Amino acid sequence: MRIETRSVGWRAGARQLVDAVTLDIRPGETFGLVGPNGSGKSTLLRLMAGLLKRPQGEVYLDDHPIISLTRRDVAQRIALVEQMADTSEALSVRDAVELGRTPWLSALAPFSAADAAIVEEALCAVGMRDMARAAWSTLSGGERQRVHIARALAQRPRLLILDEPTNHLDIHHQLSLLRLVSDLPVTVIMALHDLNQAMGCDRLGLMQDGRLVACGAPQDVLTPERLALIFRVRATALRDPADNATIFRFHNLKTP
């Protein structure tokens, strides 16, 4: 699904968290959002999911303004995995994943065998099928993150928005998650902190102080100058002989 933002922004009190961001994300693309802490990545993702009140600018989903759609319409198209969503309810893993079917169910369309199959598939995709009966409170941070992702997959969205999805995950699950989302036939937008992982996206958007300062192919966005200026690190670009991919190694900037 195509999603377009036209100079969207959001202000919290005196602080402009996101400022006039214009983006056009193509169907099927895996789009990475990078930037230092507090640069507005999470807020921009929430704006794209239509979750914030009184936004500036407009968001379009396949040329429909998002504000013309009901919450249910939006949820049938977009799934969002936010950071640190927690619950004190005594839910099982399967209960939490079944929540993903919510936008597709109604009094006339109750939870069916087809929904159960979708939930099962989502559990398998994140490797949590054997833990389906486990209680939420017994899960580790990484396991919770995988359940959230399974919940988003069970929503069968056409656009998947992930806020730092590899947080808390061990290296194996980080890699399998990134492989999983890039193999999905849906548009994916994710905020990432690991710049080497970000290099695997189709395109990157770089944010600083609420503004989109660069957007394009990863190697064009993450230049040594920008890494120094925005991330305040010195980066050496290395080449992996196995697949010729570019790997960054980071150092502290030398204090002059």
Added chain:
Amino acid sequence: MTMQAAPVNATLRPTVVWGLSGVVILAVAILAGVVIGETPLSLSTVTAVFANNLFDAGFVVDPIDAGIIWSYRLPRTLVAAACGAGLALSGVVLQALVRNALADPYLLGVSAGAGTGAVAVTILGLGGGAIGISAGAFIGAALAFLLVAALARAAGGGSAELVLAGIAGSQLFNALTSFFIAKSANAEQARGIMFWLLGNLSGVRWPDVWLAAPAAGLGFLACLWFTRAMDAFSFGASSASSLGISVRQVQIVLIGAVTLMTATMVSLVGSIGFVGLVIPHAMRFMVGARHSLLVPASALAGAVFLIAADIVSRILISGQVVPIGVVTALVGAPGFALILIRNRRRA
């Protein structure tokens, strides 16, 4: 597809079985509420009176027994059932929407506000007789909730702030109630009101049933309609919204239902604590956190619990009725302590 018929039956059958067992349990509890009491009555007398009134059967029954059963114990038991269900459902809704294990109409000041409203109407004569005691309680409950919600919002809007604001609101409205009583009531009025505030089903008659039962029924339907929405609140309002729930609409309807139920119940029987808090937690323990089960289970358990509490309040001390709020608190306070301990272990 031939596959489709089977799963529908498979989901429908347990629903019907559970629903029927619920009705049977409730009927037995109501019957017990009518049979047990200071004046011992036989089951056959009770059946005969029911048959006379429902089907005009014409059995010969002592008119005093008939009066006790039909005009006194039955409406009292039915109102107890409706109150128990309504308060338990209010607890379920508030705990789901506020996402705090301690939320219940008592803690959030709704009960206290209803009490103040009722006292303002009866003692101060607010509204000049144009509004009844139920309407007064409803307005008081709604005002209390708005005030508590506004205070919580001003304090940062978190769920801990809401509970703290609720405590402040409860204290304020309880103080107002006491102030009204001290200022305007004579000794006899004051005693009556204090007794009423502790929860009292003594004065309940049929007209009260026609207020309590529809309020509980409407609240139950609203809760049933939004079971999936309440599930979606498990991970917070933002998560519910991204799952396609119209958060504001759900909050308005469900909080409205809670206000209606609590206000009606408090105006009829006074404030009965702990039902809204303890019953939902006990039911979570038994049937799990999914609202499709939790809502009917809590409604049933609340109804049965309050009928039982009413029976105990009538027979605990012979010749005297203990306020039902005292009975629920005697059971509820230890239950509350258990919840606190369980929550600490989980965190």
